[in-house]
Amino acid sequence: MRVQNFLVGAVSAAAALVPMAAMAGLGQPSPWQISFQQAATPIMEQITWFHDFLLVIITLITVFVLALLLVVIFKFNARANPVPSKTTHNTLIEVVWTVVPVMILVAIAIPSFRLLFNQLTIPAADVTIKATGKQWFWTYDYPDNGFSFDSLMVQEKDLKPGQPRLLAVDNEVVVPVNKVVRMQVVGADVIHAFAVPSFGIKIDAVPGRLNETWFRATREGVYYGQCSELCGKDHAFMPITVRVVNDKDYAAWLDEAKKKFANTTAPEGINVASTGTPQAQ
Template identity: 70%
Template sequence: MMLLLKRLTMLAMIVVATVGAAEPALAGLGQPSPWQLGLQQSATPVMDNIIWFHDFLLYIITGIAAFVLALLIVVMLRFNARANPIPSRTTHNTLIEIAWTIIPIMILMFIAVPSFKLLFLQLNVPPADLTVKATGKQWYWSYSYPDNGDFEFDSLMLKEGERKEGQPRLLAVDNEMVVPVNKTVRVITTGADVIHSFAVPSFGIKIDAIPGRINETWFTATREGIYYGQCSELCGKDHAFMPIAVHVVSEQAFSAWVEDAKKKFARDEAPPSSAVAAAQLLSR
């Protein structure tokens, strides 16, 4: 018993030391951090609610696990062969049976209320200030801005020699999706070939991009910066190399970017974006 206690104490010390050492990287803003524990930092109201609900469930699960552990210890100590040489012949207990039926139902109802509120918040798209169409293709994303002009561009992952200092590996792209801060952005998704999935952890969004179908989600980024995500639906051999980069800027900077993008990505001044992207992929 003493040896077991010593081992458990040592394990607890190791866990505490690991968590303490990793504390600065518990959660990254817009991208994963080395040795990260927990979810990425929130940048939207939806993600704020997701983190709250996650922590809320963690407390409940921890309490249930501790209760079950206490019951196991009591059973091992009080109802072993040495303590009870003559075993009990109890077949049922009405009170206990009622309790273990009603209490779990109450716990699930306690969980269901905030769960449904969060689902409603995620699925009910509010009036949007901006709409962005994201089209998943093997293996890159194309973005268009129906509210801001007739232009579309492709967003491909940067290769090793193309990344600048500070740009994350496997996440940085050549053309980022740009949106204004503190504006409600409606994202509509579709797929050009197979099923993809548009996911940005710091925004708390994940929506499938399905060929022949339009899905929608939304976010309101409350902080400027670059937020990364990835395709989250297995879509072929280069699925792992299909990042998403969303650059949140001020409203003035966004307006300036739109004017520049209209010239840079104008549909009638460039070959079809899919052909250009396909050529770039083949050149790799």
């Protein structure tokens, strides 16, 4: 915990030294941000910690190598050493520069493998949602509740106060707070990618292949993501919006969604152009 607090403090101090810089907000990007979006899941907290841990290691290595270069430049130049050294080897140095890098790699590998294991091991799910990437919108299925809906980007002229440009959608994914959500992701036409930065999830949506990931949001709020695989001319207009609510509001939303999206299926041959409206192929 002390190490984590030190790393967070170091990053905050660095941000204060950068003019116009800002720490990223929760759920969406911030102007001039220099770091990840704030974590809203345990996995994203681990990713942030691991990132800061690596930042410290690479900074120390960079400073050390720079110091060695300066020593060589100023101490071992021809003017300072008119008679060159005839040293051929140094056993101690050779052992050190072999053992120390191995120890550094092990120190990196242990938390790295732990993070990968936690990302790839899906706990027992409270909610299952299937996301199907299409050119250029998402279709979400709630198989346990028997309904599905399309989610399209809200056009700039239709944005409501507080809705971010290019990120807000007409139909949001709604999930309960502090519940394990299993995301099943597939592509309907080309490869897409389902990514929500504050959740620490990013997984390809591949046609004919069902990929899975998971998250457990620990804070209520609205979280934005985007398709993160170049999927065609309107790739930039394929956002993801996830609203995290308490159990009571989630139950109420489910009741409303079952009526609103009853017997609805995604129409065949539909895409969303940069205008954000469905267009027949």
